Amino acid sequence: MTPSDSSLSIVAVNLPGGIVPTGDLLAVLAAAEAAGIEHVQLGHRQQLLLAVEPARRRALLQALAAAGVLAEPDPEAHPNIVSSYVGEDVFYNAPWLREGVYKDILDLFDYRPRLKINLVDSRQTFVPFFTGHLNFIAADTSNYWHLYLRFPRTGTLYAWPHLVYSEDVAVLSAAVERVLLADPKQFTDPTTAGERLHALVSAAQPLGPRVVAGPLALPAFMLPYYEGFNRSGQQLWLGIYRRNELFAVAFLQDLGRVCLQTRVGQLCTTPWKSLIVKGIDPTDRVLWDAVLCRHRINVRHAANELNWQVEDSCPQGVALKHELVRYLNEEDVRTYQLCFAIKTRPQTGLFCSIVVRTQVERASEQYEILHTRDFNPNSRDFVLFRQHVRRDRLGWYLAELCHQFYAQVGATLEPAAPDTFPSPLPEHPATVAPRLPRCRHCLTVYDVVYGDPAQAVAAGTPWDTLPDYHCPTCEAPAADFEWWEEPITAGKETHGALT
Secondary structure, X not given: OOOOOOOOEEEEEOOHHHEEEHHHHHXXXXXXXXXXXXXXXXXXXXXXXXXXXHHHHHHHHHHXXXXXXXXXXOOOOOOOOEEOHHHEOOOEOOOOOOHHHHHHHHHOOOOOOOOOEEEEOOOOOOOOOOOOOEEEEEOOOOOEEEEEEEOOOOOOEEEOOEEEEHHHHHHHHHHHHHHHHXXXXXXXXXXXXXXHHHHHHHHHOOOOOOEEOOOOOOOOOOOOOOOEEEEEOOEEEEEEOOOOOOEEHHHHHHHHHHHHHOOOOEEEEOOOOOEEEEEEOHHHHHHHHHHHHHOOOOOXXXXXXXXXXXXXXXXXXXXXXHHHHHHHHHOOOOOOOOOEEEEOOOOOOOOOOEEEEEXXXXXXXXXXXXXXXXXXXXXXXXXXXXXXXXXXXXHHHHHHHHHHHHHHHHOOOOOOOOOOOXXXXXXXXXXXXXXXXXXOOOOOEOOOOOOEHHHOEOOOOOHHHOOOOEOOOOOOEHHHEEEEEEEEEOOOOOOOOOO
């Protein structure tokens, strides 16, 4: 059986900040091996995922506990804390945010967060800024952070009016979680939720001197190449990506032994489900090469294969990714400055500028393609590009959307050219469709004819019976939907539910 087998149970090992000490990794792998696990996976929140047979699950949890490793039987209940430490001294050098600062802050978390927390530097583009519920972004002022709060199950972002001191990050996170989760319904109005939460938290948890938060400037997105041996100062770092997202336990054990042999004390996981090993002495490279050769590990994949995110433990998403990467390669399509995601389930926080999402309609499977309004992967303002797309047409439409992006970029460098968008479908006079509820943030539409199977909403369910419905793309509440009429072209399929 493979880790993607639906009969297996997933156990997560959270690695705060994406940092895993070598000894801890070897302890996890020993417990996994004893439970009959041959491969492990990495999650997009930098955690380690173990797929185990249900009969061996209890023994695995006991072995991990005996090794001092805290496992999460429900990966969604206590999500991992994400950090950009993995890229520090690899892709960039922060002015004040160093290894010690990250670890000091992580050590202050004396509870298991139920909200997603991101701890990132503002100068990097490798780790997403806003995929958490609490997004701490390093400010220019030493040891201070901007806080952008995204309310659960919504796309609403609230900028905390004051900078947060490093020593207050953990205590403020705990206070926000207590207030927010105690009564989530009082924060459903996006126009007042932020100010209300700030007032309640400030009253319950007074902090140190307040520094007013100024504007936050983020760099343009450019995903660095994160694979293979690369030089950083006088040392090397090694990035390891696996096309099938599976890391053999035997390979990771050998990797850990070389870490111990060469005095490399830790490894780092990335949001792109890869590993990075820092601080390799160039004279030791032969030892690392020997492990890669022994396990036939390729560390030079094409850059346009590395800029994709797929949901955790999703073999169908991985298979679709391979098809689309192959098409874009064959057509020699440029994808620099873009990143893609494949979503088969609602409300999975992936990082992307372009998303391909499954549409389940009757007996056929179709897809829709969305992109952020300015192609910025840190935005949650999605625009619908195409819907009701057959699988064999996805590559064509993605290529066209990539061309649109570069036409938009080129327009800032030369006189604007008119947008020309050829369609493989014939054009016919338009008629008017029935009015449908549409999310005003990302333009996702709910169709009563199809319902929303991914959220257990049966076909034929009227919109007015779904007051607690949430947008499957941006998680906005039903109150943020508006009535919309879609022009329908004769000869095209009718509109269906977006999931």
